[in-house]
Amino acid sequence: MHELFIKHQERLELALLHCKNRSYWSPFQESPSSKYHPEGARLKAKERYDELLGEIFPLSQPASIGLVGKEVSPYTQKELGIRYPQHSPNQLIEASKCAQKHWTRSTTEARVGVCMEILDQLAHNCFLNTYASMHTAGMSFMMGFAGSGANALDRGLEALAHAYKAMADIPYQTVFRRSFARGPVVRIDKHYHIVGRGVAVVICCGTFPTWNALPALFANLATGNPVILKPHPNGILPVALVVQTGRRVLAKYGFDPNLILLAADEADNPITIPLMENPHTAIIDFTGSPTFGTWIEENFHKKLVFTETAGCNSVIMESTDNYDGMIHAIAQSLCLFSSQMCTSAQNIFIPAQGVQHKGHRISFEKVQQDIIDRIDVLTADPKVAAALCGCIMSPRTYHDMNQLRELALQQNALLRDSVHYVHPQYPHAATATPMLVAAEFSNSTLYRKEYFGPMAFVIKAPNAQKALEQAALDAKECGSIASYAYSRNTTFLEEIEEAFLDAGASIGCNLIQHLPINFSAAYSDFHVTGLNPAGNACLTDIAFVASRFRIVQIKKER
Numbered sequence: 001m002h003e004l005f006i007k008h009q010e011r012l013e014l015a016l017l018h019c020k021n022r023s024y025w026s027p028f029q030e031s032p033s034s035k036y037h038p039e040g041a042r043l044k045a046k047e048r049y050d051e052l053l054g055e056i057f058p059l060s061q062p063a064s065i066g067l068v069g070k071e072v073s074p075y076t077q078k079e080l081g082i083r084y085p086q087h088s089p090n091q092l093i094e095a096s097k098c099a100q101k102h103w104t105r106s107t108t109e110a111r112v113g114v115c116m117e118i119l120d121q122l123a124h125n126c127f128l129n130t131y132a133s134m135h136t137a138g139m140s141f142m143m144g145f146a147g148s149g150a151n152a153l154d155r156g157l158e159a160l161a162h163a164y165k166a167m168a169d170i171p172y173q174t175v176f177r178r179s180f181a182r183g184p185v186v187r188i189d190k191h192y193h194i195v196g197r198g199v200a201v202v203i204c205c206g207t208f209p210t211w212n213a214l215p216a217l218f219a220n221l222a223t224g225n226p227v228i229l230k231p232h233p234n235g236i237l238p239v240a241l242v243v244q245t246g247r248r249v250l251a252k253y254g255f256d257p258n259l260i261l262l263a264a265d266e267a268d269n270p271i272t273i274p275l276m277e278n279p280h281t282a283i284i285d286f287t288g289s290p291t292f293g294t295w296i297e298e299n300f301h302k303k304l305v306f307t308e309t310a311g312c313n314s315v316i317m318e319s320t321d322n323y324d325g326m327i328h329a330i331a332q333s334l335c336l337f338s339s340q341m342c343t344s345a346q347n348i349f350i351p352a353q354g355v356q357h358k359g360h361r362i363s364f365e366k367v368q369q370d371i372i373d374r375i376d377v378l379t380a381d382p383k384v385a386a387a388l389c390g391c392i393m394s395p396r397t398y399h400d401m402n403q404l405r406e407l408a409l410q411q412n413a414l415l416r417d418s419v420h421y422v423h424p425q426y427p428h429a430a431t432a433t434p435m436l437v438a439a440e441f442s443n444s445t446l447y448r449k450e451y452f453g454p455m456a457f458v459i460k461a462p463n464a465q466k467a468l469e470q471a472a473l474d475a476k477e478c479g480s481i482a483s484y485a486y487s488r489n490t491t492f493l494e495e496i497e498e499a500f501l502d503a504g505a506s507i508g509c510n511l512i513q514h515l516p517i518n519f520s521a522a523y524s525d526f527h528v529t530g531l532n533p534a535g536n537a538c539l540t541d542i543a544f545v546a547s548r549f550r551i552v553q554i555k556k557e558r
Helices: 003-021 041-052 089-105 108-123 126-137 141-168 213-222 236-252 272-277 290-299 323-339 364-380 382-389 395-410 464-478 490-503
Strands: 066-068 084-086 173-179 185-196 199-203 227-230 260-262 281-287 304-308 314-317 347-351 355-357 360-362 414-416 435-440 455-461 483-486 507-509 549-557
Touching (some): 003 108, 041 126, 089 272, 108 141, 126 141, 126 236, 141 213, 199 213, 199 272, 213 227, 213 281, 227 236, 227 272, 236 260, 281 290, 290 304, 314 464, 323 364, 323 382, 323 455, 323 483, 347 464, 364 382, 364 414, 364 435, 364 455, 395 414, 455 464, 464 483, 483 490, 490 507
Parallel strands (some): 199 227, 199 281, 227 260, 281 304, 314 347, 347 455
Antiparallel strands (some): 066 084, 173 185, 185 549, 355 360
């Protein structure tokens, strides 16, 4: 058994146990507190980050054809100046193909052990990853450390555990004995070989560059497939750090480092489509916009495609026994990372007659105003707002906000405008608080799509039943990754459950103390169902890994 598998076996077995039980667990440190880390770790990481700026990123890959890199920090509005090796898609894929044979011939334990070691090494690099995530994705420091660090590692380990489980069910060899037509017993030795399907291209998103990339990376790598990571043009650095670590571990233990490659590009010269179109690309993992994700699903159906895109996540209010907690939970979801999360609430359905609270009815107008007021409280202090909202990653988000604002003003529907707050550490940071727009219930064409960024709609529904019907229909036809409902009515809660089961969409009910409500927990939450337009893959079920390899058998009669 491979030495690295033995080294990490206990952690792997715990991951398998918690995947089975769907319980809380994390082997990675989520807190950046100095009591959990070596002395000076945070400062040293900041110094390492500063040293990378304006330099060529130290990554030894097959001979490059140039350098690329135009990342701009959402905090400083300055280019990072980091340059990365540029390669042609064919060059990357050829290097991947050459690396696969030895890797796919190795044992399951060897591959999984190396992957476990890569995860372990990445865990020691969380502070540097935090600064990389801040200055590319726009995360706050805390979200960068937890969401792009420990939580992403958890998702990577979760996928790796499922991959091991799928492969462990297949024996390396067996002896088949049978007598044919009353003849002598025939003995056949059968050997079963797990073979990866081929080159895997992982297209990473800009706002969560590692959270979605790590599950795809380890699901592919563990099952015998070389991986090319294609980062967002403004989110190269966090992915490059993963590639750098992975290549170093692979080389140290005798494997071709080209099993993990970085495909960096720039927005005005993208290489995503050529990478996917190459006939040797067998697997595509995509996280990003619904439009491009749908196009990939429709145009590459002969390849194995896994997508996670987006949807119009709803909030349905009917009744609550903790009104203040409900208002706070919803407002916080709208503020968290400026709603640049696929689990952020967007469409807030409030019954025209209001919401029941402990035998009293709270009017629609008050519920609407209380949400606005709570957002104001959460974002009043720039220091608190900075930690909660982070920065806007893409200028495209401001463009979309400006368009929605103009439309809302024309219709006298702007309930709360988004405002810029001055970040206490970075005066030029791209910041924005949530914008709330009133939407007519009948004007579903307006809100039946994702608005990526701090934009949300307050929708006056005829009643709670109609709100549920519309939210479930939107999830089924337009996609939803995480919706939310508040009701103390047992019958109505059962109707909610049935409606979202029919829609193939997940929903959280009466989430208040679970803050933030849009947190997705590895080993416990199934992220995306694959049953609605928000994506065809799930992080992480067995289907996410099982089809990434095939079994070749060799039979020899004695």
